[in-house]
Amino acid sequence: MHHNKKKVLAACLAMAIVASVQAQEQIVHPDINYAGTPRDLVIGGFNVSGIDGYEDYMLTGISGLSVGQHISVPGTEITEAVKRYWKHGLFSDVKISADSIVGDKIYLHISLKARPRVSTINYVGLKKSEKEDMEKKLGILQGGQITPNMIDRAKILAKKYFDDKGYKNADIEIQQRPDVTGKNQVILDVIIDKKDKIKVRHIYIEGNKYLSNLRIKGGLFHKGAFAKTHEAGKLSTFLKSKKFTPERWKADKEKLIEKYYELGYRDATILKDSVWNNDPKHVNVYVKVDEGKKYYIRNIHWVGNTVYNSAYLSNLLGMRKGDVYNQKLLNKRLREDDDAVSNLYYNNGYVFSSIDPAEQNIVGDSIDLEMRVLEGPQAHLSHVRINGNDRLYENVVRRELRTKPGDLFSKEALMRSARELASMGFFDPEKVTPDVKPNAEDGTVDINWNLTQKSNDQIEFSLGWGQTGIIGRVGLTLNNFSMANLFNKNKEHRGIMPIGDGEKLSIGVQTNGSYYQSYNTSYSTNWFGGKRPIQFSVGAFYSKQTDVSSNYYNSAWQNSYLQSLYGYNSYSYNYSNYENYYDPDKYVKLLGASIGWGKRLRWPDDYFNLSLELSFTRYMLKNWRYFSDLMTTGNSNNLNLSIAINRSSTDNQLFPRRGSEFTASVTLTPPWSMWDGKDYKNLATNPYSANYVREQQEKYRWIEYNKWKFKARTFTALTSAQKCFVLMTRVELGILGSYNKYKKSPFETFYVGGDGMSGYSSTYGEETIGLRGYENGSLTPYGSEGYAYDRMSLELRYPFLLGNTTIYGLTFVEGGNAWTETSKFNPFQMKRSAGVGVRIYLPMVGLMGIDWAYGFDKDNNGSKGGSQFHFVLGQEF
The missing domain is CATH 3.10.20.310 (membrane protein fhac)
Incomplete structure (x- = not known):
């Protein structure tokens, strides 16, 4: 009995093993019969092929299927997974099949084929600027995958782009071709035939009685209600755009109704309008209006x-x-x-x-x-935040604001604060806009100043050419200097460099070796002490100019004379050999220092500033022939006090659009001749006298004068757009007077004509005034001094680039003159010129520019101004 039990147990075990083997029967590459009865299976695993560079779990995740999930085979789960792959858009072929079925588990094979990537995009039939615009508009990137939807969308966008440009008949074709140099890559050829722009041939207007066709269409010198829709082929639209686009037409219809509203026709409406082709290059437009009555x-x-x-x-x-x-x-x-x-x-x-x-x-x-x-409640400022500032101490920025926590909200103060921040020079003036956030819950306002930092320190290294050869200049200007940090007195000191307080330190060296040397340094701050807008400045300079010997001039003059007679140039070899003519016994030296103080005024308004400057300059001359009529050898001293009132309300330092600048100043020396008891009428009058040089030194030991100057500029934007034409007007004049007509100052005179770039001539103690279209100094007669001048300009500017780097073009007309006697001053007796130019501002370099000007009149040396090029380096006034 026991033996029989063992046989039964063995038989059961054998049957179980057979059943298990049958249950785990493996079917490789099963044929799924979609017409058959669905089976419930469990996903046992995935195998992905056809795609390189991606992990399998990322690709299987797109399917929405997961290991252990029950699915019906055949069934909807696999169908939905395939749809997900197609919907993803990155695959050109998708197949999901069964590798095997083991018992109730199914192992899936996902076969994918990626859409090709773009290796190159060729734009055919476009200009460079249009290509750049198309790249941004179409959104097709080199290296990205391409899809049919992407191609269709690109065609629609390209068509709209050229419709907006007036090319309504433009043909756009995008072709793909395999790139044999790369696997699964294509080359896209964007072929565009723009054809001609569509223009307006005729404008038909019906129903207008009170507003004439001229006032709607406009004329040659008359602006109409239609700002951008004009008829081609007519003299009245010679200088106007005739391009037609749907957007322009829609905007002009709105402007027409606005014009009627402006004239009191509040019921005016457009009853109907239409556009139709006149010929392949032109359309006709029609509009019918109902004006209603005037109110x-x-x-x-x-x-x-x-x-x-x-x-x-x-x-x-x-x-x-x-x-x-x-x-x-x-x-x-x-x-x-x-x-x-x-x-x-x-x-x-x-x-x-x-x-x-x-x-x-x-x-x-x-x-x-x-x-x-x-009216609502009065709102006070709650939070005033400054963002984007990482170079200036925050208190340096906040002290310029008219918007402080606790103040009543004021739009005027808000706009003034924006102007002050833009004028500081440390932030991009085009991006200084307040973000105002009213808080209705508590009746307060938050203001966020989101600033864009820019560097305004300048490093200069330049080379020029003077009478005695190459002149080099090296300069450093730190506009964010901190004197406190230099001596480690600022508790907020951030780093090694002494910066953060917005003060200005300038150092410059200019030389060409033995002949010319110049050194200068200055320091200034607009908030002396850090608590009030008190200006303080100090500066010092030294220069030495050595003359060439008389042999050089004799040789140059003699050979120039021979050349004019006989047509040869025998001195060309020695002309540039200046070392042979160096004469250390002929020079002028200048040594000077100044200290200045200024204050912001509250009357007539707080755009006004009062400034005082006390300065001393010592002139040391030896055999200096340029002042032969006044002084050639000896030392002169100039102690003077300058008083200036200026007002500046411009909205931007680099490209002002609105506002004005003016400065009125007087510089006075003590009237030495009134109390020194000398007879200047009979002093140093005879150049042949043995005491002539001694008398010159006595006469000009302390120079005296009174110098009056006025400068003004206005800026007017001709439209309200950010990029717009700006009209700049300039008026300036100066007079150098004397207390004693027998002791006129040989220094501080006006050197008029040319680029005016040097600003102040430390070589001769003259103030340089630019007047384009004429040689430098040519409006001051040779051998004489300018004791009066004037200059007037009209300049039309247009910006090409605004921001940290600013570029603008200009065209101008200008006039001015200089006089050797103040009694002969006539502001309307001007030398005229006109021209064009360009200005470029680079953050680390400053302002640079070039002008071409044509002078229409003869200068005061008898030569016509003619065609002249002028270079600008540094700030203009």
Whole structure:
């Protein structure tokens, strides 16, 4: 019995083993019959092929399937997984099959083929600038995968781009071809035939009675309601664009209705409009208007105003009974103008206020307006944050702000703060815009100043050519210097360099060896002591100019004379050999120092500044022939006090669009001749006298003069756009007077003409004044001194690039002159010129530029100005 039990147990075990083997039967590459009965299987694993460079788990994740998941075979789960791969868009072929089925587990094989990548994009039929625009618009990147949707989208975007440019007939074709140099890569050829721009042939207007066709279309010298839609082939549109685009046409239809509203036709509307082809290059446009009647203002009634009375608000509004109902003007006087009614509230903290005009009654052609005022509470500033500043100490920035926590909100203070930050020179002026965030819950306002830092330190290394050869200059200007950090007195000191306080330190050296040497250094701050806007400056300089010997001039003059007679140049070899003519016994030396103080004024307004400067200069001459009529040998001293009042309200240092600058100054020396008891009328009058040199030294030991100058510039933006034409006007004049007509100063005279780049000539003690179109100094007669000058300019500017790097072009007309006697000064007796130029501002270099000018008149030496090139290096005034 026991033996039989063992046989039964063995038989059961054998049956179990057979069942297990049958259950684990493996079917390789099974044929799935989609017409058969679905089986419930469990995913046992995945095998992915066809794609390199990606982990398998990333590719299987796209399917939405996972190991251990129950699926029906055949069933919808595999179908949905394939759809997910197609929807992903990066695959050109997708297959999911079964590698094997082991029992109730199925092992899937996912076979993928990636869409090709773009190796090269060729743009055919486009300019360089258009290619750059197309690259940005189309969004197809080199190295990216390409899809059919991407190609279709690129065609639509390209078509729209050229439609907007006026090329409505442009053909766009995008072709793919295999790149034999790379696996699974294609070359895209974007082929564009722009054809001709579509222009407007005829504009048909119907229904207009009060607004004539001329006032709608515009003329040669008349601006019409249509700003960008003009008829081709007519003299009246010679200087206007005739290109047609749907956007331009839509905008001009809106401008037409705005024009009617401006003239009081509040009911004006466009009944219908259409556009049709006139020929392959032109379209005709048609518009029919219903003008309605013209309306006038009858009564203006204010409601809700408690802070300001109605009479005051009406007077500020400036629109009265009987005026045309000009909705454009109404909006400007309520909201847009600097002195608009809403700004009256904003400047006194009512940031949550609003003024909404409502048409209360309409009787015939008259309208009663009700100005509904919601004043709300006065808002104070809660948080004022400064972002983007990492070079200046924060207190240096905050002291320029007119918006401080706890102050009443003021739009005027906000705009003034923006102007002050832009004028500091440490931030990109084009990006100084306040981010104002009103907090209605607590009635406060937060202001975020998001600034873009820029470097304004300058390093200069330049070479020039003078009478005695190459002249080199090396200069360093630190505009963010900190004197406190130099002596480790600033607790906020950040690093090794003494920077952070926005002070200015300048050091410069200029030389060409033995003949000329110049050294200068200066320090200035606009916040002396750090608490008040007090200006303080100190400076010192030394220069030495050595003359060449008389042999050089005799040789040059003699050979030049021979050349004019006989046509040869025998001195060309020695002309540049200056070393042979070095004469150390002929020189002029200048040694000087100055100290200045200034203060921001509150009257007439706080754009005014008063500055004082006390300076001393010692002139040391030996056999210096340039002042032969006044002084050739000896020492002169110049002790003077300068008093200047200036006002600057420009909105931008690099490219001003609005505002003005002016400076009025007087420089005075003590009137030495009034108390020294010398007879200057008979002193140093005879050059043949044995005492002539001694008398010259006695006469000019202490020079005296009174110097009066005025300079002004205005800037007017001709449109409201950021990039716009700007008209700059300039007027300046100067007079160097004397206390005693027999003791006129040989120094501090005006050297007029040319580029004016040197600003102040330390070589001869002259002030250099530029006048383009003429040689340097040519408007000061040779051998004489300029004791009076004037200069007037009109300059039209346009910016090509704004920001840290600023580039703008200009065209100008200019006039000016110089006089040897102040009594002969005539501001309208000018030497005229005109020309064009360009300016480039680079952060580490400063302002550079070049002008071409043509002088129309003869200079004061008898030569016509003619064609001249002038170079600019440094700030202009």
